[in-house]
Amino acid sequence: MGQQTIELPIIDDFHTHLRQGAITKLIAKQVSDGGVGLAYVMPNLQPPIKTTEEALEYKKILQSYNPDVEYLMTLYLTPDLTPEEIYKAAEAGIVGVKSYPRGVTTNSDSGVESYTIYYDVFRAMEKVNMVLNIHGEVPSSPDSNICVMNAEIEFLKNLEELHRDFPNLKIVLEHATTKESIKLIKQINSPNVACSITVHHLQLIMDDWAGQCHNFCKPVAKYPTDREALRSVIKEGHPQFFLGSDSAPHPRAKKESVKAPAGVFTTPNILPYLADIFEGFGCLDKLHDFCCVNGRKFYGLPLNLDTRKKVTLVRTPNCIPDEYPYEDENGEKQAVVPYLANKTINWKLQ
């Protein structure tokens, strides 16, 4: 049966959605429950976080809900973002800028995003060592046969181009889902280009989200061979790949509706899920670097492996709750449904 316990430094999640409003109180707390001590926070609130002030304000709220977590803040890339704002943000400790496909609405040529309007901003980011976090999908475009299945693959040429034009800009291809992405990151082979991998993409394929709203996220999980490529690169211990859960809670009522929003919610159980999945494909020994080392090295953060708080995984049946209830802004009862709800996994945090 192998190991019965695993002790790790509290882990790093380099891509998470902590939302805003009533739900954030619940989710921020759950970051710690999942064994996570560092949360790299996405800026896609409504309205999006576009300035240093907004990011710092958001950080303050998160800290008030859960002071045990280190929050790394990001800005949302829009044409409003200026080099001046980048300098200011860097000064204030903001770490990255997140690019979403829908944020790029101008200068796009037949559905392919063009980043050229952002080159001044990227030059500034390069100078102050700020990281560009990319949601790497081009918009769907039926005329060009582009849909959710190949939107990531179609994006990759943009990543290559960007790295060619800004070889010193730190870039993360977020939540990779295809073997083509893995191949490209390995091929680029630069300390400045990395890739985050979620919990759920290591387990799901298309069949798992077809008709199953709680497994539906963007980018969508793809073929078994794509999942295999994600697993393989972790198995080989490649240093440019690390955890970014992309955990994205939505109320159950919204998920189980005519049009489910995209997002898989893993926050409260991230480390137990990962232990279960890593053991499943035979690389529990890679958990430590994938969760505690690779990301920090890429981001140039202190490893603090000795001083970090420790968490202990225990091999024991762990039934994932059906849901986590909370009260929304209107006093209504809501709930978020976790990944693998009502299923039993083999690892639990002590």
Next chain:
Amino acid sequence: MGQQTIELPIIDDFHTHLRQGAITKLIAKQVSDGGVGLAYVMPNLQPPIKTTEEALEYKKILQSYNPDVEYLMTLYLTPDLTPEEIYKAAEAGIVGVKSYPRGVTTNSDSGVESYTIYYDVFRAMEKVNMVLNIHGEVPSSPDSNICVMNAEIEFLKNLEELHRDFPNLKIVLEHATTKESIKLIKQINSPNVACSITVHHLQLIMDDWAGQCHNFCKPVAKYPTDREALRSVIKEGHPQFFLGSDSAPHPRAKKESVKAPAGVFTTPNILPYLADIFEGFGCLDKLHDFCCVNGRKFYGLPLNLDTRKKVTLVRTPNCIPDEYPYEDENGEKQAVVPYLANKTINWKLQ
């Protein structure tokens, strides 16, 4: 603006699910609402329709709910089916036998269905001119990289084999969704091998069912180029392709849940949908043969084009209802959600 009205003989739907229990009363009525006069009825009830008696009993119920429709009945292919039952069924006017991937649980080799255990039954069917209706997907098998996206393509070699071994057996590849299927049917080029096409696969691509439970069906809608292939073969007026809606109602509460059952519900508006979609890709002139001629010719049924009741499509805004309510067996209020609920299409039946 083109034509303002279209008169057609009442149309034929060569693949539909009329269900059982309380919902059937609603659905059987709606067959006529959709402009359909001939319904080719799937046998996948619980338990499945496996004998002549059961099929005739089911037919009687359907006739009691809506006597205006001609019901063509089918049996479910399982290892229980015998040549004797085939002769009996043919005698009783049962037209086809439906093969489902999950029904083939034995003699399957690495996820590929083998039909050899049914060869005695097929020989009998060939003799009495009974039609084999195939759900053409192999079971998903991650080890072979087979999932919902390529399950139909992987199946096609089985269809080729079957036609090679039974050149006189009438076979319909039901609800085709891929360009590869269209290509194969054209290539086989036999009066004995045909293909049904649904309403929704002429309009949906992957993006449309990702997170949208009411658009989720099996086989899943695929790439824009696949949709294009379906449209093209209709546009060229190919005689081996005809309407089989695969309309498959499920209660809203089941659809909008953790795990949505597969099925798009088009019954009450089939002909208006088709007029809207056919006009969209510029082949309203193909509606008549696709809906009233090609299927009957394949099945060897009288065309009755002059004597059939007529229906008239009118170009006018037609807002598809949000849902159709009904009362289930327990007296509970339920509803089924139609395809394109709350959307407005351009054609309506007079």
